[in-house]
Amino acid sequence: MDRDPWTPTRWARNGKVELAYDTFVDRCAGDPLLLIMGMGVSRWWWPDGLCQALSEHGFAVARYDQRDAGESTHLPPTATRSPFTALLRRRGEAYTAEDMADDAIAVMDELGWKSAHLCGVSLGGATAQRIAVRHPDRVRTVTSIGAVPGDVGGLGTLRFIHLPSIPRLVRMNYPDTKEGTVEATVAIARFCASPHQPFDEASERLRAERLADVGTRDAEAQSRQIGAQWNGAAIDTITAPTLVVHGEDDPLIRPRAARVIASRIPGARKRVLPGVGHDIPEPVWPTVAAEMRALADEHSRTTDRP
Incomplete structure (x- = not known):
């Protein structure tokens, strides 16, 4: 795209936390869809091409930075500054996973959305599941991509x-x-990509320069996010139609995570994508958009029943 397809940054607030968000300008009307990115990284990681495909499938697309990512509030340092150490701790030091779920609701409130479809990738997928558990009346459907079950921890x-x-x-x-930010972003993109597909380093380097996202090397912010503990109900209580998507070649999260999530959420459907890693590459954008449209249509048919 030659022009910036996103509105200027806007802000929502949850307590003392300010949350940066923007909306895809090509479609102001449509079914509201909130995108939630993964651990530590900004909303700018969502591919514009995927968002264009979602817009063409009838969604009004918004995305936001989770706390401790992108332009949203970054919390003070804690004693635990490694995401892997934080993952194994029994309690978070900065905030809870419930706080992160409530952040999304604050963004929806600012957008004027009484309810929305949710799509999250990696930690964002777990967050989407948690929002559906904690705020079922605000969630139309859930699409969880490359995530672990939202109620597991440690x-x-x-x-x-x-x-x-x-x-x-x-x-x-x-x-x-x-330069360090660019190198970190390229390294993360290479790690997330399927090892069975060619990696276009030149293209990813250009993208990394455009993203300028320090979240790829901010281990302290990542540790606060991953250390946020979930104390709510189980994902078995989710009532929203749910789509669980996972790359067959995901180098970080085993595809069995998708099987477990889909088996525990009533009526959930599972889609494993061959040749895909811990990312959403361009060849699968039409598939993901079409699957999410079908899920939204399922929700509409259910809610329109007399």
């Missing part, structure tokens, strides 16, 4: 993680410079 999470991937991530350490 050692239970390790059942769904490719453990050999952890040393690769731990070794990623880049300087606090513009």
